[in-house]
Amino acid sequence: MVPAVQTPALVVDLDVVEANVRTMAAALPGDRLRPHVKAHKCTRLAWVQRRVGGHRGFTCATVREVEGMAAAGLGDDLLLANEVLDCRRLGALVERGARVTVAVDSEETIAAAADGGVREVLVDVNVGLPRCGCRPDDAGRLADRARARGLSVRGVMGYEGHATAVADRSERAAVVESAMERLATAHALVGGDVVSAGSTVTYDLNRRATEIQAGSYVLMDSYFGPMAPAFGQGLFLELTVISVSRRYAVADGGLKCLGMDHGPPVLVGGGEVLVVSDEHLTFAPPPGEPVRVGDRVRVIPAHVDPTVAYHAVLHVERAGAPADRWAVDLRGW
Amino acid sequence: MVPAVQTPALVVDLDVVEANVRTMAAALPGDRLRPHVKAHKCTRLAWVQRRVGGHRGFTCATVREVEGMAAAGLGDDLLLANEVLDCRRLGALVERGARVTVAVDSEETIAAAADGGVREVLVDVNVGLPRCGCRPDDAGRLADRARARGLSVRGVMGYEGHATAVADRSERAAVVESAMERLATAHALVGGDVVSAGSTVTYDLNRRATEIQAGSYVLMDSYFGPMAPAFGQGLFLELTVISVSRRYAVADGGLKCLGMDHGPPVLVGGGEVLVVSDEHLTFAPPPGEPVRVGDRVRVIPAHVDPTVAYHAVLHVERAGAPADRWAVDLRGW
Numbered sequence: 004m005v006p007a008v009q010t011p012a013l014v015v016d017l018d019v020v021e022a023n024v025r026t027m028a029a030a031l032p033g034d035r036l037r038p039h040v041k042a043h044k045c046t047r048l049a050w051v052q053r054r055v056g057g058h059r060g061f062t063c064a065t066v067r068e069v070e071g072m073a074a075a076g077l078g079d080d081l082l083l084a085n086e087v088l089d090c091r092r093l094g095a096l097v098e099r100g101a102r103v104t105v106a107v108d109s110e111e112t113i114a115a116a117a118d119g120g121v122r123e124v125l126v127d128v129n130v131g132l133p134r135c136g137c138r139p140d141d142a143g144r145l146a147d148r149a150r151a152r153g154l155s156v157r158g159v160m161g162y163e164g165h166a167t168a169v170a171d172r173s174e175r176a177a178v179v180e181s182a183m184e185r186l187a188t189a190h191a192l193v194g195g196d197v198v199s200a201g202s203t204v205t206y207d208l209n210r211r212a213t214e215i216q217a218g219s220y221v222l223m224d225s226y227f228g229p230m231a232p233a234f235g236q237g238l239f240l241e242l243t244v245i246s247v248s249r250r251y252a253v254a255d256g257g258l259k260c261l262g263m264d265h266g267p268p269v270l271v272g273g274g275e276v277l278v279v280s281d282e283h284l285t286f287a288p289p290p291g292e293p294v295r296v297g298d299r300v301r302v303i304p305a306h307v308d309p310t311v312a313y314h315a316v317l318h319v320e321r322a323g324a325p326a327d328r329w330a331v332d333l334r335g336w
Numbered sequence: 337m338v339p340a341v342q343t344p345a346l347v348v349d350l351d352v353v354e355a356n357v358r359t360m361a362a363a364l365p366g367d368r369l370r371p372h373v374k375a376h377k378c379t380r381l382a383w384v385q386r387r388v389g390g391h392r393g394f395t396c397a398t399v400r401e402v403e404g405m406a407a408a409g410l411g412d413d414l415l416l417a418n419e420v421l422d423c424r425r426l427g428a429l430v431e432r433g434a435r436v437t438v439a440v441d442s443e444e445t446i447a448a449a450a451d452g453g454v455r456e457v458l459v460d461v462n463v464g465l466p467r468c469g470c471r472p473d474d475a476g477r478l479a480d481r482a483r484a485r486g487l488s489v490r491g492v493m494g495y496e497g498h499a500t501a502v503a504d505r506s507e508r509a510a511v512v513e514s515a516m517e518r519l520a521t522a523h524a525l526v527g528g529d530v531v532s533a534g535s536t537v538t539y540d541l542n543r544r545a546t547e548i549q550a551g552s553y554v555l556m557d558s559y560f561g562p563m564a565p566a567f568g569q570g571l572f573l574e575l576t577v578i579s580v581s582r583r584y585a586v587a588d589g590g591l592k593c594l595g596m597d598h599g600p601p602v603l604v605g606g607g608e609v610l611v612v613s614d615e616h617l618t619f620a621p622p623p624g625e626p627v628r629v630g631d632r633v634r635v636i637p638a639h640v641d642p643t644v645a646y647h648a649v650l651h652v653e654r655a656g657a658p659a660d661r662w663a664v665d666l667r668g669w
């Protein structure tokens with residue numbers, strides 16, 4: 004009994020991933036999608052999005068992600084969709100030829116961009132999510148301020164993340180529309196070609212953004228799955244059963260390999276997750292289907308982003324068989 | 337404005353850590369404590385436990401932790417308090433001179449230990465937590481089986497983790513006592529010198545274990561804090577405020593640098609955590625104490641183990657000033 008892969012292991016079904024990328028590219032071809040790499044943190048997967056999906060611009064959440072994407076030859080048009088107070092590492096990338104645009108929502112972040120050597124910005128607008136972003140009616144003033152500091156203002160961005168918590172599709176559409184009205188108000192004050200917004204569960208509801216920042220659609224998770232049925236599950240956590248008792252079994256991975264903010268993972272093939280602790284997942288197998296010590300089980304993580312961030316490697320499968328190991332090379336900050 | 341430390345950053349107060357190690361060593365000197373390294377995953381911190389606390393044996397949760405501890409010169413007596421189905425990496429460590437004991441709770445795990453070249457085991461007993469461990473009345477049979485496979489059975493272990501969820505101290509003591517009765521039953525059947533159990537919030541309630549496996553006491557978190565008041569908070573997540581609006585502020589770290597299974601972190605200095613998302617922490621500052629963009633804030637994680645597992649580095653402070661950077665070198669599997 005020699006395990007093929009050391010567990011716990013994140014397994015990626017590359018056939019599903021490529022199908023997801025094709026599905027999204029059919030709806031949002033080329034520059035209509037600016038894939039967000041924060042969900043997978045893997046430049047090899049970003050290259051699938053570039054090669055199979057035809058997308059050249061990408062969205063990042065951290066300075067480290069921007070650096071890693073540029074180093075992987077994907078620096079044509081990188082948006083750091085987040086506020087940064089020390090932009091010197093970004094400026095160094097611009098100096099070396101990458102195109103880097105950073106979000107700004109205050110005088111301080113505008114000063115940081117200019118001082119750090121970044122040349123292009125988007126004004127980040129609060130469209131209803133309690134997070135970053137200026138008031139829509141303040142966006143024009145900030146754009147003027149940025150231009151006065153010599154920055155090129157490409158347009159606006161605003162993440163309707165509060166819509167992603169709305170399960171009902173028509174209600175979600177209404178939340179998206181309201182959010183995008185706020186973004187349109189800001190865009191009229193700011194100008195520029197770019198209106199950047201969106202996510203995997205709003206990409207086909209958002210009619211105003213010029214580009215959509217979806218990221219989860221590549222791998223998916225059990226939380227977004229029902230809200231984005233066009234995309235298949237491409238990511239699994241594989242575990243080994245290490246202990247079996249009368250009422251439950253225990254597998255060898257837990258809180259250190261699973262983001263838990265959206266709840267416990269879902270067992271592939273049925274059964275019930277009972278407890279997730281640091282290194283263990285205790286579960287009840289499906290009735291009539293006992294498991295044995297040494298069996299492999301797979302679970303679908305509830306939230307892809309904080310799950311992947313725990314892992315150094317993705318175990319890539321092709322046609323159900325191990326094919327490659329890809330580094331999660333964009334971790335850290 | 338040049339930040340001292342790139343945020344998000346885990347900061348360790350080494351003065352508090354050393355005081356915690358001294359406090360625990362006064363209660364459980366030398367081999368009475370077998371510190372669990374899974375909470376901090378850092379061999380430099382394990383060396384503090386060895387040097388300041390005088391403990392020579394350690395507890396690990398993963399094969400990787402055992403390997404890293406042996407490589408760091410801390411291989412005198414390592415217990416992998418977990419079931420493993422491929423013990424060849426452990427056997428290789430034994431071959432090179434480390435002392436490695438592994439937990440077994442089934443015929444399969446006994447076979448894996450023997451086949452992999454491990455020579456010493458503890459019989460892991462279920463003492464009430466729904467996880468690994470055999471029934472107490474089955475422990476003798478498993479010990480015989482292990483001895484028949486040529487393994488040395490050092491004794492028993494049983495983790496009373498269900499007691500750590502009981503906030504009231506006297507109720508917790510009763511749960512511990514009941515669990516240790518089960519372990520004593522098993523020990524009578526198994527024999528051996530070792531009865532290993534315990535945690536940071538039961539170390540002074542457990543009167544039967546020969547050694548206690550506490551780990552959280554070194555760094556602590558907001559969940560165990562009220563239950564183990566002898567130990568100070570030695571770990572903080574430092575963040576930078578990147579956006580401020582009328583009702584809240586936003587700092588630059590979230591679900592990818594904080595274990596969230598025990599809830600959101602606690603703000604040092606007051607205020608309320610409102611939302612934790614992938615890369616952001618939205619909070620209400622304390623009334624009358626507005627924050628500004630660029631300010632640093634610190635939070636106390638709710639669960640130390642899955643928080644540390646997100647980080648590659650601990651930023652060590654001495655007397656409130658940056659002193660060193662220690663690798664979290666025991667991550668992964």
